[in-house]
Amino acid sequence: MSVWSVIVAAGKGERFGSYKPLLKIGDRYMLEYSVETISNNKRIEGIVVVCLSSYIQTIRELLKKYEKVKYVIPGGQFRQDSVRKGVLKVPENIEFVMVHDAARPFVSEDIIERAINAAMEKGSCVVCLGVNDTVKRVENNLIKETLDRNSIFLAQTPQIFRRQDLICAFENATAKRLVFTDESSLMEFQGFYPYMIPGDKTNIKITYPDDLLLAKSFLKESLDLGLSEKENYEDSKAKRERNYFIGIGEDIHSFDKERPLYLGGVLIPFDKGLKGHSDADVLLHALIDALLGAAGMDDIGTLFPDTDPKYQGISSLTLLHNVSTIIYSKGFKIQNIDMVVFAEKPKIRPYKAEIISVISNVLSIDKTKINLKGKTAEGLGFVGKEEGIYAKAVVLLTKEG
Numbered sequence: 001m002s003v004w005s006v007i008v009a010a011g012k013g014e015r016f017g018s019y020k021p022l023l024k025i026g027d028r029y030m031l032e033y034s035v036e037t038i039s040n041n042k043r044i045e046g047i048v049v050v051c052l053s054s055y056i057q058t059i060r061e062l063l064k065k066y067e068k069v070k071y072v073i074p075g076g077q078f079r080q081d082s083v084r085k086g087v088l089k090v091p092e093n094i095e096f097v098m099v100h101d102a103a104r105p106f107v108s109e110d111i112i113e114r115a116i117n118a119a120m121e122k123g124s125c126v127v128c129l130g131v132n133d134t135v136k137r138v139e140n141n142l143i144k145e146t147l148d149r150n151s152i153f154l155a156q157t158p159q160i161f162r163r164q165d166l167i168c169a170f171e172n173a174t175a176k177r178l179v180f181t182d183e184s185s186l187m188e189f190q191g192f193y194p195y196m197i198p199g200d201k202t203n204i205k206i207t208y209p210d211d212l213l214l215a216k217s218f219l220k221e222s223l224d225l226g227l228s229e230k231e232n233y234e235d236s237k238a239k240r241e242r243n244y245f246i247g248i249g250e251d252i253h254s255f256d257k258e259r260p261l262y263l264g265g266v267l268i269p270f271d272k273g274l275k276g277h278s279d280a281d282v283l284l285h286a287l288i289d290a291l292l293g294a295a296g297m298d299d300i301g302t303l304f305p306d307t308d309p310k311y312q313g314i315s316s317l318t319l320l321h322n323v324s325t326i327i328y329s330k331g332f333k334i335q336n337i338d339m340v341v342f343a344e345k346p347k348i349r350p351y352k353a354e355i356i357s358v359i360s361n362v363l364s365i366d367k368t369k370i371n372l373k374g375k376t377a378e379g380l381g382f383v384g385k386e387e388g389i390y391a392k393a394v395v396l397l398t399k400e401g
Contacts, residue, residue, distance in 0.1 A: 001120050002045055002094045003160070005038050006086035007031075009051040009059070009102035010075025015207055019052060021059070021102045029062060030206065033105035038098075039068045041112050045094070046070040049102075050086040078179050080186065084170040090163055096120070097166055099183050100158040103206045110331060112158060114197055118364055119160035122195035126160075126184045128153035129199040130321050134310075150315045156199040159183045165192065197364035198321060200329045245332070245397040247294025251285040254388040263341065263348070263389075264355030264372070265317040265362070270346045274389060277306035281316035283341055283391040287359070288316070288323050290393040291334075295327045317362055324363050332397040334363060338371045342383045342390040348374030 009021040009031055021031035031049070038044055046068055051059050053074035060072045071089045075082030087097050096119055100107060111127055119125040131152045137145040161183060169190045173180060180186040184194050259273030262281040274280035288300045297303070304311050304319055311319075324334075337359070341348050348355075352372050360367045377384035 001096060003043050003096045003098055003116060003119075004046045004048065004090045004094045004163075005044050005098040005100060005158075006048045006050060006083060006090070007034055007038065007100050007102050008075070008079060008082055008086065009049060010082040011079065011103070012052065016209060019055065020206055021051065022055065022062075025105060030105045031059065031102045032062070034100055034102055034107055035063060035066055035069065037107055037109055038100065038112060039066050040109055041116070043116055044068060044098070044112075046090070048073065048086040048089045050075045050082045079181065080170070080173065080179055083183065084167075084174075087163060087166050087170070092163075094163055096160055097163045098158045098160045101205065104157055104203055105206070107158065107203050108200060108329070110328060110333075111200055111203060114328070114364060115158050115160055118195055118197050121366070124161050124165075124187070124192070124194045125158075126194045126196050127156045127158055127199040127203070128196045129156060129201065129203075130154075130318065130325065132322065150318050153196060154199075155182055155184055156203050156205070157182075159194070161187060161194070165190075198325045198328060200325065202329060243399050244335075245294040245296070245399065247290040247292065247395045247397070249286040249289030249291070249293060249393045249395075250391070251282045251289065252382070252388060252390040253280050253282045254382075255386070256280075261346070262316065263351065264339075265315075265320070265358040266351050266355050268346055268351060278304070278311055278314045278319065279316055282389050283339060283355070283393075284316035284320050284359075286391040286393040287337065287339060287395070288320055290337075290395040291323055291327055291397070294395050294397040295330060295332055297326070317358070320359070321362050327397070330399075332399050334365050334369065334395065335398050336369050336371075336396040337365075337393065338373075338395075339391065339393040340373045340375055342375050342377055342392075344376050344379070344384060344386045348372065 013020045023030050038047060048071045049059060049063060049069060050073055056072055056074060063069045073085060073089060076085055083099055090097055115125045115127055131149045135147040135149045135152055136143045137147055159182060169186050173186060187194055253274035253276050255272045256275040257272045261268040261270040261273040262279045264283045274282055285300055292299055356367050356370045356372055359370055382388055383390050
């Protein structure tokens with residue numbers, strides 16, 4: 001399946017105070033960072049850069065060394081207009097268009113690769129970041145409502161959709177004189193439900209002058225770690241060696257008649273739940289520890305201590321999402337997950353498919369990479385006496401290095 005990218009660099013930078021794409025960060029202009037990273041992906045066949053008309057010649061000269069940059073064109077009045085113009089420049093035979101904001105210069109190759117994989121499998125992809133803090137709805141400085149942060153995500157770019165779907169959505173919005181702030185909301189208006197994958201906190205958007213200080217700090221940290229020197233993509237690919245990392249996680253919780261039972265992120269109809277500081281999802285806790293162990297990190301209790309009130313009753317799906325964001329940002333990829341739940345009751349088999357589906361969605365991996373088994377203890381010990389549930393997980397991560 002074919003993919004082109006539209007990089008949006010047409011904002012005037014009114015909140016920032018100047019035209020951001022041509023600001024220097026380190027030894028390069030902001031725009032160059034995302035152009036280079038996107039160019040490095042072998043499945044991206046072409047790039048359209050949409051910029052302010054007054055800077056077209058400057059940007060064409062700046063980007064002429066990037067062979068995949070096929071067009072540099074002027075933008076429109078709104079971001080939506082600029083993206084539409086860029087998409088119309090993409091050849092008609094191209095199936096997918098990846099839209100990315102030039103104001104996010106540090107998008108990683110891993111995010112781009114995962115986003116393309118998800119789009120090709122699910123038909124679309126929007127990179128999003130979870131919310132860790134408690135979320136409030138406020139009117140006139142008064143808190144009206146506390147929202148469920150487990151269902152709230154911050155949209156980033158890249159966002160990937162089929163070219164023809166985007167064009168139809170743009171035509172519909174133009175006809176109705178509607179303006180949307182990103183492609184996801186545009187497609188949602190069409191009745192389309194985009195597929196989401198976890199983003200990365202380092203994929204920052206530079207909007208205000210203070211954000212530039214954060215970007216320079218991030219770049220300095222990368223330089224200190226020796227990450228700023230980039231080889232030719234194909235040469236470095238040939239030199240890479242795939243490393244394998246195995247992690248094992250175990251957890252055990254006693255029953256509590258006053259609590260609901262969650263296993264693998266699924267609410268199980270049962271007469272008792274599990275005792276714990278969070279939602280006590282013993283299966284996800286084992287999986288989280290396996291992921292952290294494979295990545296060489298501290299365990300779940302260290303990362304999310306039960307002495308911290310903010311984790312009281314928290315959904316373990318939120319913890320799993322946060323952990324996956326961390327390990328993906330470190331360059332790891334999940335290759336396989338194998339899990340076992342030991343319980344006399346309830347039986348796991350009726351909920352197996354739903355649990356696998358939930359975990360697959362949170363981790364943005366294919367269901368075929370996840371296995372789950374249910375076992376009894378044959379009446380022996382803690383589990384056999386029906387005093388609680390024990391779970392175990394093994395994961396295999398890979399990392400190119």
